[in-house]
Amino acid sequence: MSKKPVALITGVTGQDGAYLAQLLLDKGYIVHGIKRRSSSFNTGRIEHIYEDPHEPDPQLFLHYGDMTDATNLVRIVQQTQPDEIYNLAAQSHVQVSFETPEYTANADAIGTLRMLEAIRILGLEKKTRFYQASTSELYGKVQDVPQSETTPFYPRSPYAAAKLYAYWIVVNYREAYGMHASNGILFNHESPLRGETFVTRKITRAVAAITLGQQDQLFLGNLDAKRDWGHAREYVRGMWLMLQQAEADDYVLATGETTTVRQFAEWSFAEAGITIRWEGQGVDEKGFDAATGRQLVSIDPRYFRPTEVDLLLGDPSKAERVLGWRHETGAHELAREMVREDLKLMRKEFSEKGRP
Ligand code: NDP
Ligand code: GDR
Secondary structure, eight states: OOOOEEEEEEEETSSSHHHHHHHHHHOOOEEEEEEEOOOSOGGGGGGGGGGOOSSSSSEEEEOOOTTTTTTHHHEEEEEEEEHHEEEEOOOOHHHHHHHHHHHHHIIIIIIIHHHHHHHHHTTTTTOOOEEEEEEGGGTTTOSSSSSSSSSOOOSSSSSHHHHHHHHHHHHHHHHOOOOOEEEEEEEEEEEESTTTTTTTHHHHHHHHHHHTTSSEEESSSSOOOOOOHHHHHHHHHHHHHHSSSSSSEEEEEOOOOOEEEEHHHHHHHHHTOOOEEESSSSGGOOEEETTOOOOOEEEOOOGSSSSSSOOOOOOOOIIIIIIIOOOOOOOOHHHHHHHHHHHHHHHHHHHHHHHT
């Protein structure tokens, strides 16, 4: 019987970590995940796949760790001897990075270096393949679309600047030490598991709460930002495919279509049977229920960023050609799925609390 492949996922408790852990378990991997110590429960997204380690034959193991602690990363890599490391852990919120720039650099930039060094210190350069969660935020101010692997970078936030370092240190370790280390330059990808403060999930949760009479209004920032939104479940498959190639390389994963925040909001409300009519300009713009005239959307300038990324639109043709990867879900279908799931979730929460 051949030995099962072993993967280590940093950020296993996040959106992508949860989908990736599921994918790798389905493929017969032993999966190790790093989770942070938290004062409250933070494994909700992987609860359904985590078995009690005392039960016979567990396949998913969790280790306490942090990207800011090199000793702990070295120890976990030493203990687990992974064939593949997926480095997904990050302070991943762009706006929050303006408030916590040093921490973001520590976790997202130096954290990546720490993980690469753990591989080297342990002499695993030839055994362990490495995936880095790079991002379309690297393009930042570049309006030359579609953005591909050869488009120059121009980061527009402390988050993007930290991820720029991580991108290049991965390229450098690949070239300097012959490591199988790849960057996935992933455009925005969402799902019902998306963090609640990212704009898509914020919108779909608000639509569900407004529909169920639990919220009056949705406050948003820049409605005109354009994003290339795909489905996280499909993107984690692309991560895995990158590590199955004979040679490491860098790949864009994207849908090749772009949508405004405004349009995503319209689609989300439409899924709940509400047509939005917009009135006003800039910070005074408001969204009304076209049927009842009730105001449902307002602008809150607190959500404007000091420097914004106006337009992201990716060209996934290299990943399609080399990896055979393809996206299936577009932004419209994504909005519909996320609203349906949030409605289900909230109805369940309310019924458990004895409310309608
Ligand atoms: P999430 O924010 O949902 O998950 C981030 C994960 O990192 C969580 O498990 C979080 O733990 C963990 N984490 C944060 N800080 C640390 C730290 N200091 N030490 C250890 N773990 C930490 O992000 P996504 O799943 O959406 O994204 C995964 C990765 O891909 C991130 O690196 C992100 O920057 C990148 N990316 C995401 C894109 C997207 O559209 N989703 C697009 C391109 C790149 P906890 O649960 O405790 O908070
Ligand atoms: P982004 O995602 O910054 O692209 O980073 P986010 O959903 O936070 O913002 C997308 C766009 O929507 C605008 N926006 C708002 N954003 C939030 N969060 N809240 C609001 O109320 C709001 N109103 C308008 C933003 O200004 C922005 O233009 C995500 C993260 O997952 C990163 O980790 C990842 O690298 C990139 O996607 C690709």
